[in-house]
Amino acid sequence: MTSSPAPAATIAEVDPRDPLARQALDAYLAEVAQRLDVTFDPGPVSDAGRWLLGRDAADPSRPVAYGGVVAVSSGPQRGAGEVKRMWVDPAWRGTGLGGRLLRDLEALAGRLGHPRVVLDTNLVLTEAVGLYERAGYARVEPYNDNPHAQAWFAKDVLTRGPADR
Known part of the structure; x- marks a missing residue:
């Protein structure tokens, strides 16, 4: 039995x-609200951070992935992205797109000068937890007061070479 190739997607800043x-x-918010059985209102769209959008290469009018990097300005993870x-x-889950998007977000954080990437999630989002763990994220103490978060993760993305020490 042969498997068909993974569908192609493009990821670019948006x-x-x-x-x-x-x-x-909106698709993200609807899914989170449904899976967590909560009303989830992120407020108005902000210019904060930098955002990536994945599009179906066969139909560029179809968004298939999304995420951003926002600077942490206070608390124990200050300076992280x-x-x-x-x-x-x-x-698109199971095609490798999630891992690719996460790597692109980590690279974006590094280009923005963040030495570390942090994130939080709810344990109901089992696919996300598994992705973060496979990508080398370690659990850390809570760094924000997100009422929906149950797990906090961090990963160093910038390492210093011998000349920088």
Whole structure:
């Protein structure tokens, strides 16, 4: 039995006010609300952070992944880049797109000068927890007061070479 190749997607930086970014964010919010059985209101779209959008290469008008990096400005993880609102369309899960998006977000955080990436999640989101653990994230103490978070993770993304020590 041969398996078919994974579908192709493109990932690029996007303005969070872009209609496709809003569509992806709305899909993320709807899924989180349904899976956590809560009302989830992120408030107005903010210019904070940098955002990536994955699009179906065969249909670029279809968002299939989304996430951002926002600077942590206070608390024990100050200076880190926080991965926010990471989402992969359920039809694309298991294709490797989630891992690719996470690596792209880590690279973006590094380019922005963040030595570490942090994120939080709810344990109901088992696919996300598994992805973060496979990607080398370690659990850390809570660094924010997100009422929906049950697990906090961190990973160093910038390492210093011998000349930098």
